[in-house]
Amino acid sequence: MTKLGFIGLGIMGGPMAGHLVAAGHEVSGFDTNADALARLEAAGGRAANGVTDAVAGAEVVITMLPNHPQVEAVVLAAGGVLESAKPGTLLIDMSTIRPETSIEVAERAGEREIRVLDAPVSGGQAGAEQASLSIMAGGDDEDFAAALPILEAVGKTVVHVGPHGAGQVVKAANQLVVGGTYGLIAEAIVLLEASGVDAGVGLDVLAGGLAGSRILELKRKSMVAREFAPGFRIDLHHKDMGIALAAARQADVALPITGLVAQLVAAGRAMGHGSLDHSALLKVVEALSGAESKE
Amino acid sequence: MTKLGFIGLGIMGGPMAGHLVAAGHEVSGFDTNADALARLEAAGGRAANGVTDAVAGAEVVITMLPNHPQVEAVVLAAGGVLESAKPGTLLIDMSTIRPETSIEVAERAGEREIRVLDAPVSGGQAGAEQASLSIMAGGDDEDFAAALPILEAVGKTVVHVGPHGAGQVVKAANQLVVGGTYGLIAEAIVLLEASGVDAGVGLDVLAGGLAGSRILELKRKSMVAREFAPGFRIDLHHKDMGIALAAARQADVALPITGLVAQLVAAGRAMGHGSLDHSALLKVVEALSGAESKE
Amino acid sequence: MTKLGFIGLGIMGGPMAGHLVAAGHEVSGFDTNADALARLEAAGGRAANGVTDAVAGAEVVITMLPNHPQVEAVVLAAGGVLESAKPGTLLIDMSTIRPETSIEVAERAGEREIRVLDAPVSGGQAGAEQASLSIMAGGDDEDFAAALPILEAVGKTVVHVGPHGAGQVVKAANQLVVGGTYGLIAEAIVLLEASGVDAGVGLDVLAGGLAGSRILELKRKSMVAREFAPGFRIDLHHKDMGIALAAARQADVALPITGLVAQLVAAGRAMGHGSLDHSALLKVVEALSGAESKE
Amino acid sequence: MTKLGFIGLGIMGGPMAGHLVAAGHEVSGFDTNADALARLEAAGGRAANGVTDAVAGAEVVITMLPNHPQVEAVVLAAGGVLESAKPGTLLIDMSTIRPETSIEVAERAGEREIRVLDAPVSGGQAGAEQASLSIMAGGDDEDFAAALPILEAVGKTVVHVGPHGAGQVVKAANQLVVGGTYGLIAEAIVLLEASGVDAGVGLDVLAGGLAGSRILELKRKSMVAREFAPGFRIDLHHKDMGIALAAARQADVALPITGLVAQLVAAGRAMGHGSLDHSALLKVVEALSGAESKE
Known part of the structure; x- marks a missing residue:
């Protein structure tokens, strides 16, 4: 059982967070959409009142966001994941974004001793709902090893393809x-x-x-x-x-x-x-x- | 057993003619390259001394040529297949050429009561040598039916894809x-x-x-x-x-x-x-x- | 004054032939369209009854045709310009066609001691009507020199751009x-x-x-x-x-x-x-x- | 005479600032490159010690920067032009950047009662040195009118092409x-x-x-x-x-x-x-x- 923060509970992130709850993890999630939060609670997760709240105490944080401006706002900006998470936290960004933003996130996270993987997925809404996503992860070996049990709760094929940004x-x-x-x-x-x-x-x-x-x-x-x-x-x-x-x-x-x-x-x-x-x-x-x- | 004329005994046509001999057909072949003719004889076929000779008495004529100018020269020109073949002959042009030339060949052949299929192949040299070509044939149903046993001697997948030119x-x-x-x-x-x-x-x-x-x-x-x-x-x-x-x-x-x-x-x-x-x-x-x- | 044969009296060729008549040349023209022939006669030219007739006795033959198949039919085929023209004739093909056909025409003409320029134009219908075409000519220097007075009757800018095919x-x-x-x-x-x-x-x-x-x-x-x-x-x-x-x-x-x-x-x-x-x-x-x- | 702030004194901005000094304006400039600052001083301008200093008291601020991240950093970020300039200031951004950033700059500037034009140039280094640039300006009519005398000191053709972003x-x-x-x-x-x-x-x-x-x-x-x-x-x-x-x-x-x-x-x-x-x-x-x- 892992304490998980999950930010971005949309068409993809919503079902993924549900699978993680079902797999026995303690999931604290946030989304700006109230219905998405309600669905997480119905699935047995906790609805956080913001990014800081979702991240508080988490061992692993997952972000599933539309594009790089949202990742910058949620992860890098003031009050974001990097400021809120404790050193040693593993951040798995599963958003599909530009590689250069993933690399920037990894650099900025490293300054705060937060570990990062970029782990975009393919398989679409059906893959998210059936926990059958393909996941391409970029980052360090030990971080990939740590993330693997969690990623396998949402994906069928999980491959470590190289260093930071390689997933993207x-x-x-x-x-x-x-x-x-x-x-x-x-x-x-x-x-x-x-x-x-x-x-x-x-x-x-x-x-x-x-x-x-x-x-x-x-x-x-x-x-x-x-x-x-x-x-x-x-x-x-x-x-x-x-x-x-x-x-x-x-x-x-x-x-x-x-x-x-x-x-x-x-x-x-x-x-x-x-x-x-x-x-x-x-x-x-x-x-x-x-x-x-x-x- | 069918009496076959085969024109174009190169990298593709050579092995194809060999398979037709092996399948029991009487193959009279022509190519401007003397070595190609010698190989056909070694395989049990007959080396003709020109297009007219190869076509003489054939029930089915197969052409396997580099491109449309060669097809025009061998089939349409004076002394070519259309002039030399008897009415009722089935011409199977297995060359890969422009559809419009295949359609022209079909029209001109029709004027002389010669039946035609365009039947280009894929699978390359290996496919020709192993008799495992894919063959896409265009033309009339009854002509395709007549050609099928012969085409199956050189190809693994033989499909009738539509009217004249459709194969191309x-x-x-x-x-x-x-x-x-x-x-x-x-x-x-x-x-x-x-x-x-x-x-x-x-x-x-x-x-x-x-x-x-x-x-x-x-x-x-x-x-x-x-x-x-x-x-x-x-x-x-x-x-x-x-x-x-x-x-x-x-x-x-x-x-x-x-x-x-x-x-x-x-x-x-x-x-x-x-x-x-x-x-x-x-x-x-x-x-x-x-x-x-x-x- | 030059004896000219002119084949192809359409939107472009018609007014061009008219300018050549106006410039004092003796123009014998042919086109498959009867109206085009009538217009040439009205302009003071002679309506020929075929390619052979138009070319008979001409010192210079001009062709202005839609594309290479028409040039092949009018110039190269049996009964065409090359067969009909006397040795020494200068053929100026002003059609816009593939360079390789222009080169083939030049080679075949050379065998019969007929001189050739490829001389496509730009400037469109208005340029043809106003004798203000740009003309790009390919061929030998002396042939270009011989053609220049004639080309200047239909064009404003006439440039010798290189060997056979260069105009195209x-x-x-x-x-x-x-x-x-x-x-x-x-x-x-x-x-x-x-x-x-x-x-x-x-x-x-x-x-x-x-x-x-x-x-x-x-x-x-x-x-x-x-x-x-x-x-x-x-x-x-x-x-x-x-x-x-x-x-x-x-x-x-x-x-x-x-x-x-x-x-x-x-x-x-x-x-x-x-x-x-x-x-x-x-x-x-x-x-x-x-x-x-x-x- | 206008009090001008000028940020970005590179290959383009340097000579442009010089022309503005020569035209009688009081130019306070900033660049991170010390040589660029020295050249401005040699030309008769004042070397500011930062963006805030360059902008202080200016009626018009010109920015000439490499791309949108630099414009975001110099204009929009904390301590940037929008925070430092007084209400009523006219900001002319002459950088070539994405239209959407120009529009964002205009919106954010409007919130602080700062007027903005996007005014990229063409003509390159030679145009900057000879004050012969072409300038395409986007923004409001009255702001363009106010900027025109200044822009004419660096450009030969100055055109108002539409609303904010239109210049880009x-x-x-x-x-x-x-x-x-x-x-x-x-x-x-x-x-x-x-x-x-x-x-x-x-x-x-x-x-x-x-x-x-x-x-x-x-x-x-x-x-x-x-x-x-x-x-x-x-x-x-x-x-x-x-x-x-x-x-x-x-x-x-x-x-x-x-x-x-x-x-x-x-x-x-x-x-x-x-x-x-x-x-x-x-x-x-x-x-x-x-x-x-x-x-």
């Missing part, structure tokens, strides 16, 4: 491949259909050969049927493409395909499809070939 | 997805390594999740190790990206990612890597981040 | 810069407007500084006003982007921006804007930001 | 067009040279027609000669492409060409050319066509 970099690499793969399959569908070929039959062939992918396996039927219920929303993938490009800038590398795909994902959002599943990148590629005007 | 369109869609996926994985590797993350560890995580693909499964270790022995050469993929864009032009669609990836594949060739495996697209992405100058 | 390469370079510049200005307009900035005011500033261009000078007001009457149609620029990419492939170079811009121009056509001015590339960029759905 | 948006639009135009001209050069055409002759033709631009006019000779002395460094353009994409994200639009060009500029930096002139984008395009390996 791997997550960014994952998202750029996923976004680009949707774009490529969208282009394949548009080409097949405009050429008079049944896209379902065509993609079946692709799925069975070197072009095969987990996305083709899971999503080809729904894409061809134009079913875009999320899943993982375009708005979130848009945020993640921004992180991938920020990571590239930080690492001083050029990623031309990612640079273009990021704009196509941005187009999905700008065209009003932000709350559809990211496979709706198909709607962007279709618009470029006049899908609307041809209908 | 599906092959083009396959190649654009494959080329783009190599590009995306290359960008992931460059980002991971420049960020100080072990790319092998990072790609293991990607391979296990939504970013997973057949290419990540088969090629991630060799790419990280910079082993680029073909496999399927960049030069050939460059040809195939040209076909994909020609197919898009013909179908009046826009494929932005493919347009960019085609130029990166062209860069691979222009940089002198044309005879490396297509996974060497990594060398192009690396060059953009100064891999050479940083070493 | 310069035209291709011109068109890729023009197409890309329209795309960049379109992106600037979309950014300005969506940010609440008056695009007219913003583009005035750009036009006066390092971002300034002939296109900003001539087209910024009409683009902001969404006036897209041609001018030079998207359909023609789509053809020209294809030539630019074919030239790149032939020269074994990679042009990433051009590869992307070509797909955006293709999108303009696929979205149904093919007969609008090429500045309508703005409609493609707008569609990516949901212009339609936001209106 | 116009600057971003300018930089994306400039960066993209360099990329297009680079591709034209690579295509011309690889095709055996004299690039100087070819670009002369382009410069005289619809492809013409200020960049072709000023830079085509140096680009063909591979002379890349700055001018405006790739590192700075890399920063500006980041601002353009941040502005696009903020405005919820998609800019596909800009997304790609940004990565090519990033490649220039990653390849080690960051301190060359931005026309050195040519070296990136060349690398993709194997310039190094072909030499």
Whole structure:
């Protein structure tokens, strides 16, 4: 049993905190949303009245926040986790943010003898609810070892991928491949259909050969049927493409395909499809070939 | 047993003709390369002295040629297959070419009562040697049914994907997805390594999740190790990206990612890597981040 | 006075042939369109009954055709210019086509002692009507010198840019810069407007500084006003982007921006804007930001 | 005569402050670099010992800083301009930063009754030294009117382009067009040279027609000669492409060409050319066509 502070009880953090309570941990959670706090209490956790309260006495603090400004406000700012936590506390930031912020958090935490892991997840809302997330952790070996039993209460695959920030970099690499793969399959569908070929039959062939992918396996039927219920929303993938490009800038590398795909994902959002599943990148590629005007 | 004419006995066509002989067919083959003819004879086939001779009396003619100009010269031109074959002959063009040429071949063949399938393959040299090719066929149902026993002698997966040209369109869609996926994985590797993350560890995580693909499964270790022995050469993929864009032009669609990836594949060739495996697209992405100058 | 054969009397070729008559030359023209022939007669030329007739006795033959298949049919095929013209004739092909076809024409013409220039033009319909075309010629010095008086009857700027094919390469370079510049200005307009900035005011500033261009000078007001009457149609620029990419492939170079811009121009056509001015590339960029759905 | 505070006395700010002294204003300046302070004193200004000191009693405060984190630190943070300046002060931020930070500065300044303009410049070091900058200002009419005499002491063209942030948006639009135009001209050069055409002759033709631009006019000779002395460094353009994409994200639009060009500029930096002139984008395009390996 570990005394846990948990900040950020939204669509992802809420169920994750519930699993930690169920695993026998003493969870003190905080969120600015009162309903989220009520759900934590109903699940057997304690509703804290602020960050300081949630962190007080905790051995491990978990943060699950939308993006780096929130992490900066909750962790780094005055009255935040670093000021409130006692030396020796382990902070596990499970938010998906830019690697450079994760590295800055680790540096600033080190000054206060607080240990840190960046541990972003993939698997989405379903993964959070079913405790089947994939977790990519960056940080020191002993801190990863200490965190592992806790992370295994919310994830199925938990991998230590490198030093501070490495979790975010791997997550960014994952998202750029996923976004680009949707774009490529969208282009394949548009080409097949405009050429008079049944896209379902065509993609079946692709799925069975070197072009095969987990996305083709899971999503080809729904894409061809134009079913875009999320899943993982375009708005979130848009945020993640921004992180991938920020990571590239930080690492001083050029990623031309990612640079273009990021704009196509941005187009999905700008065209009003932000709350559809990211496979709706198909709607962007279709618009470029006049899908609307041809209908 | 079928009387077969087979034109184009190269790296792909040579072993395919051999399998057809082994399956009990009477194969009369032609190639401008004398060694290729000698190999067919050694395998039990007959070396014809030209296209007309190879086609004479054949019930089925197979062509396996580098690109559309060769198909035009061998099939459409004076003294070619259409002039030499008897009415009722079934022509199976297994070359990878632009869909519009396949459609033209079908139209011209129809005028002479010759039946046609376009039936490009994937699986490369190894697939040809092991008779394990994937074959995507376009054309009429009854012609596909007639061709199936012959195609099954050289391929493992044989699918009828639609009308004339559809085989080429599906092959083009396959190649654009494959080329783009190599590009995306290359960008992931460059980002991971420049960020100080072990790319092998990072790609293991990607391979296990939504970013997973057949290419990540088969090629991630060799790419990280910079082993680029073909496999399927960049030069050939460059040809195939040209076909994909020609197919898009013909179908009046826009494929932005493919347009960019085609130029990166062209860069691979222009940089002198044309005879490396297509996974060497990594060398192009690396060059953009100064891999050479940083070493 | 020169005896001229002129093949291709369309929107461009028609007025050009008229200027040559007006300049005192004896022009024998051919086109498959009867109205075009009638216009030539009305202008004082002779309507020939075919290619052979137009070329008979000519000292100089000019061809002005839509694309390379037409040049192949009119110049290279049986009964074409090369077969019909007498040795020593100078053929000036003013069509915009792939450099490799121009080079092939030059080689084949050389075998028959016919001299050739490739001399594509820019300036569009207005330039043809006002005899103010820019002409980029490729070929030998003495042939250019011989052609100059004739070319100056239809163009204002006539430049010898290099050997056979060089005229086409310069035209291709011109068109890729023009197409890309329209795309960049379109992106600037979309950014300005969506940010609440008056695009007219913003583009005035750009036009006066390092971002300034002939296109900003001539087209910024009409683009902001969404006036897209041609001018030079998207359909023609789509053809020209294809030539630019074919030239790149032939020269074994990679042009990433051009590869992307070509797909955006293709999108303009696929979205149904093919007969609008090429500045309508703005409609493609707008569609990516949901212009339609936001209106 | 106006009492001026001036923060940021670098390559740009230093000469600008000097011009303001020469124009008769009382300039109190600050920079963390002691040499910069000494130069201001030598020019007749007063070296302040910090932001608060520079701002004390000023009617107008000018900031000229590298990027948004510096603006946040100097203007928004504790002890910064907003805390130190008296109500009614006019703050002119001439830094090139993201529009959203300019808007945040305006909002925060408004709470303290401080008036603000964002007024980024173009024209580079030469423009700063010769007081010939182009200045794009965003903010209220009366504040622009008040600032105009001061801005005219450092710039030749001073334009009020819209509300708060509009100056940054116009600057971003300018930089994306400039960066993209360099990329297009680079591709034209690579295509011309690889095709055996004299690039100087070819670009002369382009410069005289619809492809013409200020960049072709000023830079085509140096680009063909591979002379890349700055001018405006790739590192700075890399920063500006980041601002353009941040502005696009903020405005919820998609800019596909800009997304790609940004990565090519990033490649220039990653390849080690960051301190060359931005026309050195040519070296990136060349690398993709194997310039190094072909030499």
